[in-house]
Amino acid sequence: MELPWIEIIAGLVVVAGGGGVVGWIASRRRQRDADDTGGAAGGVGTLERPESDGASQEAAGRTSGTAVIREPGDAGAAVEDRPVAETPGAPAAEPAPGEPTVEEARTAPPLEKPAPVAGRLVRLRDRLARSGSPLGSRLLAVLSRDSLTENDWDDLEEELLLADIGMDPATELLGALRTRVRVLGVREPSAVRELLREELVALVDNDAAGRPMDRSLRLEPADQEGTRLPAVVLVVGVNGTGKTTTVGKLARVLVAEDKSVVLGAADTFRAAAADQLTTWGSRVGVETVRSDKEGADPASVAFDAVARGRDEKADVVLVDTAGRLQNKAGLMDELGKIVRVTSKVAAPSEVLLVLDATTGQNGLTQARVFAEVAGVTGIVLTKLDGTAKGGIVVQVQRELGVPVKLIGLGEGPDDLAPFEAGEFVDGILG
Numbered sequence: 001m002e003l004p005w006i007e008i009i010a011g012l013v014v015v016a017g018g019g020g021v022v023g024w025i026a027s028r029r030r031q032r033d034a035d036d037t038g039g040a041a042g043g044v045g046t047l048e049r050p051e052s053d054g055a056s057q058e059a060a061g062r063t064s065g066t067a068v069i070r071e072p073g074d075a076g077a078a079v080e081d082r083p084v085a086e087t088p089g090a091p092a093a094e095p096a097p098g099e100p101t102v103e104e105a106r107t108a109p110p111l112e113k114p115a116p117v118a119g120r121l122v123r124l125r126d127r128l129a130r131s132g133s134p135l136g137s138r139l140l141a142v143l144s145r146d147s148l149t150e151n152d153w154d155d156l157e158e159e160l161l162l163a164d165i166g167m168d169p170a171t172e173l174l175g176a177l178r179t180r181v182r183v184l185g186v187r188e189p190s191a192v193r194e195l196l197r198e199e200l201v202a203l204v205d206n207d208a209a210g211r212p213m214d215r216s217l218r219l220e221p222a223d224q225e226g227t228r229l230p231a232v233v234l235v236v237g238v239n240g241t242g243k244t245t246t247v248g249k250l251a252r253v254l255v256a257e258d259k260s261v262v263l264g265a266a267d268t269f270r271a272a273a274a275d276q277l278t279t280w281g282s283r284v285g286v287e288t289v290r291s292d293k294e295g296a297d298p299a300s301v302a303f304d305a306v307a308r309g310r311d312e313k314a315d316v317v318l319v320d321t322a323g324r325l326q327n328k329a330g331l332m333d334e335l336g337k338i339v340r341v342t343s344k345v346a347a348p349s350e351v352l353l354v355l356d357a358t359t360g361q362n363g364l365t366q367a368r369v370f371a372e373v374a375g376v377t378g379i380v381l382t383k384l385d386g387t388a389k390g391g392i393v394v395q396v397q398r399e400l401g402v403p404v405k406l407i408g409l410g411e412g413p414d415d416l417a418p419f420e421a422g423e424f425v426d427g428i429l430g
């Protein structure tokens with residue numbers, strides 16, 4: 001957008017007067033908002049939060065600070081009182097070092113266009129087989145021996161266990177394969193491979209009772225007495241598993257599907273997490289609701305984000321949470337409160353548990369605690385690129401009775417794919 005010179009000069013006057021670039025842009029936005037609404041001012045619903053603007057926001061996505069939040073329908077009592085990040089009319093801060101100048105704001109990079117969602121797993125499939133020798137080639141090396149001895153079947157079991165498939169599923173798979181190889185008299189390696197593929201797909205795709213698992217994300221907007229409410233997705237898991245990255249990537253998936261999204265940075269434990277999330281959002285023009293205070297109440301930020309999503313008529317609100325596994329009671333308190341408080345606006349329709357595929361049995365122990373505490377509805381398995389442990393998909397689904405819905409296959413922005421059993425098995429078979 002071209003800025004008239006008169007506005008630039010006016011802006012520089014504000015800068016010289018102590019308002020800073022941020023203040024100048026904020027006042028331009030407030031002016032524009034006032035024009036749009038015929039000068040009407042004030043908060044919406046029960047949320048009293050000033051519009052929070054930054055230069056980067058004008059340049060790309062937007063960031064909302066959080067303020068005092070009141071229970072919906074409650075005339076006075078404050079549920080959470082937190083420091084006000086930005087206050088209308090207050091002198092705007094000097095631009096912080098590294099903050100964009102007017103010129104940088106003008107020449108900000110255009111919004112990114114996320115890669116289409118369809119066919120992502122096909123595009124990323126070879127990453128599953130990248131590390132060393134893929135599971136498939138090791139299995140086939142055994143399966144194509146002349147006559148399979150007991151030792152060979154033990155070798156096969158060992159390979160499956162090394163791939164983290166779990167004892168029971170491995171025994172099940174080998175039992176079925178052994179029977180079919182014998183009954184069909186199959187010897188050709190390509191035919192044995194096809195049987196192995198079929199057995200693996202059945203194992204990955206079905207629940208313990210043999211029914212295909214529903215992997216769709218529940219993102220239907222709710223309707224409450226005529227008010228359209230956004231679908232709320234809580235993203236939970238231990239720190240370092242890739243939660244924030246997953247929220248960022250998932251926002252891109254949804255943007256690619258033409259959905260409007262609001263992000264909630266409820267991981268207030270790690271200060272950089274909110275910045276990280278804001279950056280993810282701004283790249284695709286998605287707003288992030290956050291608190292500028294480290295250690296702020298996560299439930300409060302989550303509430304603000306969901307209320308923002310409702311007010312903005314967003315399709316989906318994605319809430320990133322902190323992953324401290326202090327103890328079960330602490331976790332239960334924190335996640336329980338987030339669910340309770342956000343449900344005052346809209347209850348979460350998905351609780352996605354992010355698990356790091358490389359952590360094996362450890363990750364499973366953590367997963368059980370989260371599943372118990374947070375009512376997990378889907379798994380996101382990250383870091384499946386470059387690990388030979390793809391079998392963890394089977395084990396996790398079996399243990400938790402919850403489907404893997406998405407998988408992370410790299411650090412790139414579009415390296416998150418909806419899970420598809422057939423493509424996945426082709427990937428791990430290499």
Ligand SMILES: Nc1nc2c(ncn2[C@@H]2O[C@H](COP(=O)(O)OP(=O)(O)OP(=O)(O)O)[C@@H](O)[C@H]2O)c(=O)[nH]1
Binds near residue numbers: 246267270323382409
């Ligand atoms: N190779 C690879 N790296 C990933 C993947 N997903 C996330 N990561 C990396 O994992 C690291 C941790 O990711 P974060 O998103 O910060 O993890 P987090 O769970 O939010 O961590 P906390 O904020 O500390 O709770 C980052 O370096 C990510 O780039 C993936 O699918 N593959």
